[in-house]
Amino acid sequence: xxxxxxxxxxxxxxxxxxxxxxxxxxxxxxxxxxxxxxxxxxxxxxxxxxxxxxxxxxxxxxxxxxxxxxxxxxxxxxxxxxxxxxxxxxxxxxxxxxxxxxxxxxxxxxxxxxxxxxxxxxxxxxxxxxxxxxxxxxxxxxxxxxxxxxxxxxxxxxxxxxxxxxxxxxxxxxxxxxxxxxxxxxxxxxxxxxxxxxxxxxxxxxxxxxxxxxxxxxxxxxxxxxxxxxxxxxxxxxxxxxxxxxxxxxxxxxxxxxxxxxxxxxxxxxxxxxxxxxxxxxxxxxxxxxxxx
Amino acid sequence: xxxxxxxxxxxxxxxxxxxxxxxxxxxxxxxxxxxxxxxxxxxxxxxxxxxxxxxxxxxxxxxxxxxxxxxxxxxxxxxxxxxxxxxxxxxxxxxxxxxxxxxxxxxxxxxxxxxxxxxxxxxxxxxxxxxxxxxxxxxxxxxxxxxxxxxxxxxxxxxxxxxxxxxxxxxxxxxxxxxxxxxxxxxxxxxxxxxxxxxxxxxxxxxxxxxxxxxxxxxxxxxxxxxxxxxxxxxxxxxxxxxxxxxxxxxxxxxxxxxxxxxxxxxxxxxxxxxxxxxxxxxxxxxxxxxxxxxxxxxxxxxxxxxxxxxxxxxxxxxxxxxxxxxxxxxxxxxxxxxxxxxxxxxxxxxxxxxxxxxxxxxxxxxxxxxxxxxxxxxxxxxxxxxxxxxxxxxxxxxxxxxxxxxxxxxxxxxxxxxxxxxx
Numbered sequence: 262x263x264x265x266x267x268x269x270x271x272x273x274x275x276x277x278x279x280x281x282x283x284x285x286x287x288x289x290x291x292x293x294x295x296x297x298x299x300x301x302x303x304x305x306x307x308x309x310x311x312x313x314x315x316x317x318x319x320x321x322x323x324x325x326x327x328x329x330x331x332x333x334x335x336x337x338x339x340x341x342x343x344x345x346x347x348x349x350x351x352x353x354x355x356x357x358x359x360x361x362x363x364x365x366x367x368x369x370x371x372x373x374x375x376x377x378x379x380x381x382x383x384x385x386x387x388x389x390x391x392x393x394x395x396x397x398x399x400x401x402x403x404x405x406x407x408x409x410x411x412x413x414x415x416x417x418x419x420x421x422x423x424x425x426x427x428x429x430x431x432x433x434x435x436x437x438x439x440x441x442x443x444x445x446x447x448x449x450x451x452x453x454x455x456x457x458x459x460x461x462x463x464x465x466x467x468x469x470x471x472x473x474x475x476x477x478x479x480x481x482x483x484x485x486x487x488x489x490x491x492x493x494x495x496x497x498x499x500x501x502x503x504x505x506x507x508x509x510x511x512x513x514x515x516x517x518x519x520x521x522x523x524x525x526x527x528x529x530x531x532x533x534x535x536x537x538x539x540x541x542x543x544x545x546x547x548x549x550x551x552x553x554x
Numbered sequence: 555x556x557x558x559x560x561x562x563x564x565x566x567x568x569x570x571x572x573x574x575x576x577x578x579x580x581x582x583x584x585x586x587x588x589x590x591x592x593x594x595x596x597x598x599x600x601x602x603x604x605x606x607x608x609x610x611x612x613x614x615x616x617x618x619x620x621x622x623x624x625x626x627x628x629x630x631x632x633x634x635x636x637x638x639x640x641x642x643x644x645x646x647x648x649x650x651x652x653x654x655x656x657x658x659x660x661x662x663x664x665x666x667x668x669x670x671x672x673x674x675x676x677x678x679x680x681x682x683x684x685x686x687x688x689x690x691x692x693x694x695x696x697x698x699x700x701x702x703x704x705x706x707x708x709x710x711x712x713x714x715x716x717x718x719x720x721x722x723x724x725x726x727x728x729x730x731x732x733x734x735x736x737x738x739x740x741x742x743x744x745x746x747x748x749x750x751x752x753x754x755x756x757x758x759x760x761x762x763x764x765x766x767x768x769x770x771x772x773x774x775x776x777x778x779x780x781x782x783x784x785x786x787x788x789x790x791x792x793x794x795x796x797x798x799x800x801x802x803x804x805x806x807x808x809x810x811x812x813x814x815x816x817x818x819x820x821x822x823x824x825x826x827x828x829x830x831x832x833x834x835x836x837x838x839x840x841x842x843x844x845x846x847x848x849x850x851x852x853x854x855x856x857x858x859x860x861x862x863x864x865x866x867x868x869x870x871x872x873x874x875x876x877x878x879x880x881x882x883x884x885x886x887x888x889x890x891x892x893x894x895x896x897x898x899x900x901x902x903x904x905x906x907x908x909x910x911x912x913x914x915x916x917x918x919x920x921x922x923x924x925x926x927x928x929x930x931x932x933x934x935x936x937x938x939x940x941x942x943x944x945x946x947x948x949x950x951x952x953x954x955x956x957x958x959x960x961x962x963x964x965x966x967x968x969x970x971x972x973x974x975x976x977x978x
Contacts, residue, residue, distance in 0.1 A: 305642045306669035306864075325949075388807070389749075389799050390816050411801045413957035499802055501953030516638065518942045519667060520978075 299526035304519040316526035329510040347432035369430040380494035413503035439473035597651035604631035610892040650866035652873035662940035665700030671863040672698040676874040692932030701860035703898035707823030708923040709846045716840040717818040721745040728844040735847040739797035751819040752803035755951035761933035764851030775972040843919035856930035942975045
């Protein structure tokens with residue numbers, strides 16, 4: 262016993278336990294509990310009945326839910342753009358130019374700003390008679406107001422842009438950490454061999470950033486499918502179902518309409534979709550990178 | 555099994571054991587009896603009324619406790635956005651409040667789930683007759699009244715006289731019908747390039763033109779009619795023509811557009827005044843309030859706050875008695891004077907406070923809206939699962955008006971969706 266108390270394993274468990282306890286209460290337990298819940302018509306406020314797989318059957322016939330899944334999958338399109346732009350930004354700010362820290366800080370400001378505040382600011386920028394429309398008209402780009410958030414062909418892409426704009430700084434910082442882990446002598450050796458700047462990026466930077474790319478791709482993929490705040494504040498899923506995402510629909514069914522059993526079933530289906538996509542990303546890219554030890 | 559796999563399995567089993575252990579510790583507590591030495595404590599919840607109206611509530615609660623020495627009122631106030639979650643978690647944990655302030659939509663939704671007490675079982679005919687019929691009936695579903703109406707508001711038309719005059723219109727002769735309002739909006743748009751007003755796309759639009767949302771039995775949708783097609787297409791055209799802003803504008807957006815003088819009119823209740831006064835004092839000075847132009851149905855729609863008693867309350871009789879006291883004519887008149895709201899009781903509006911105006915915007919709006927209370931009806935009258943229905947209707951309106959889908963086809967699909975909701 263005393264031997265175990267002195268072991269590295271005990272120390273590790275001691276450090277992990279508080280976090281694991283919180284995870285158990287707020288993450289693992291709700292996930293496990295949602296499985297039996299999905300088999301009932303639980304609504305909190307009235308009697309609960311077992312309904313078997315009815316909720317799942319209803320879900321696959323529910324046009325709005327299918328649209329919300331589709332919209333969430335479309336939202337995933339921001340993932341590659343997010344990676345490309347944040348890597349480019351990281352490369353740009355990974356230099357020793359005087360004042361570069363100001364740029365890093367500036368790019369990071371949207372990350373630390375509350376999403377609700379960001380969404381409200383964008384609603385002012387993009388609403389009727391908005392600043393963006395005014396500037397575009399002055400520049401002669403458009404001749405009349407564009408309804409950025411109430412035009413079904415635009416609204417989802419506008420939301421995707423806002424999500425990307427807010428996330429860029431965060432992923433840039435992660436990639437910056439990755440870039441600063443790459444040994445400089447690799448670049449120097451390549452330069453001696455006459456490699457151009459482009460070849461340095463393609464043959465050294467990107468291969469050695471692969472673990473970071475995998476990690477950022479995974480978390481941005483999950484975030485894209487779970488997107489909620491900006492959609493809730495800016496469009497509430499409208500116009501019609503143009504920006505109805507799976508998280509928002511689950512929220513509406515559960516918290517607004519008290520169909521918690523059904524919402525649990527929807528949550529499990531969306532969870533399965535995220536799991537499948539994550540596995541695909543994992544299989545796609547597991548090698549490469551720098552061993553920091 | 556490898557050592558690594560065994561380790562992972564052990565970790566997983568440990569985690570599951572921990573989860574089960576933790577879950578056995580929480581929830582499911584027994585319902586608190588809230589009885590102290592023969593005294594019943596009632597949990598009374600309101601929405602966003604503290605601290606502004608604390609003196610009124612302290613007074614009315616003290617008065618009630620004096621008249622009912624066996625009852626103690628524990629008053630709590632929650633923000634609008636938090637009350638739903640708070641109520642759900644309290645009911646789930648077995649500590650339901652006894653009297654709760656909710657809006658009609660939420661009260662109807664809870665009533666549909668059988669979660670609130672039927673007031674018809676507890677009130678005498680005289681007590682029921684004290685309220686305006688149209689407002690009392692708003693939460694009646696299948697003959698059961700799921701709430702007592704409390705403070706209310708009916709819409710009036712706010713007009714920016716500066717913009718209206720600039721468009722060559724006379725504010726002294728305001729529009730009386732929706733058609734006239736539309737013409738005014740058209741002229742405002744033509745002459746000064748502003749829109750007439752901003753509009754939220756909700757089921758209320760059916761009610762304004764007298765199109766029933768559901769059939770009399772509340773068992774099926776009844777809005778799929780040629781009149782509805784005409785009404786929606788008309789609104790769509792108004793948005794195309796700039797009479798109405800092309801957007802599904804929530805109240806906060808409407809305030810913003812009116813404060814920024816992007817629209818000349820606003821159709822809203824009395825609370826709108828406070829927002830404008832704060833956001834745009836200059837616009838407030840140029841604003842007048844006139845009776846709201848009516849649609850084909852010639853009704854005034856109310857927007858009511860109710861009191862409900864959850865079925866899980868441990869003291870239903872005492873709770874109903876307190877809710878009746880709080881919503882009687884005397885209490886409501888006093889609250890209206892404190893809060894600049896309208897009462898839902900017939901006797902209250904006989905008070906001079908609701909008939910005399912000092913010509914301030916607040917007084918104009920109050921008098922104008924109080925005089926229309928006898929015609930007032932809530933637009934979600936007795937709609938089961940009101941939140942689901944509203945959400946579906948809004949989506950369909952947005953699809954037709956903003957996304958350009960076919961009106962008739964979309965209404966037919968909506969009819970099916972609403973019928974499915976009613977079967978739940």
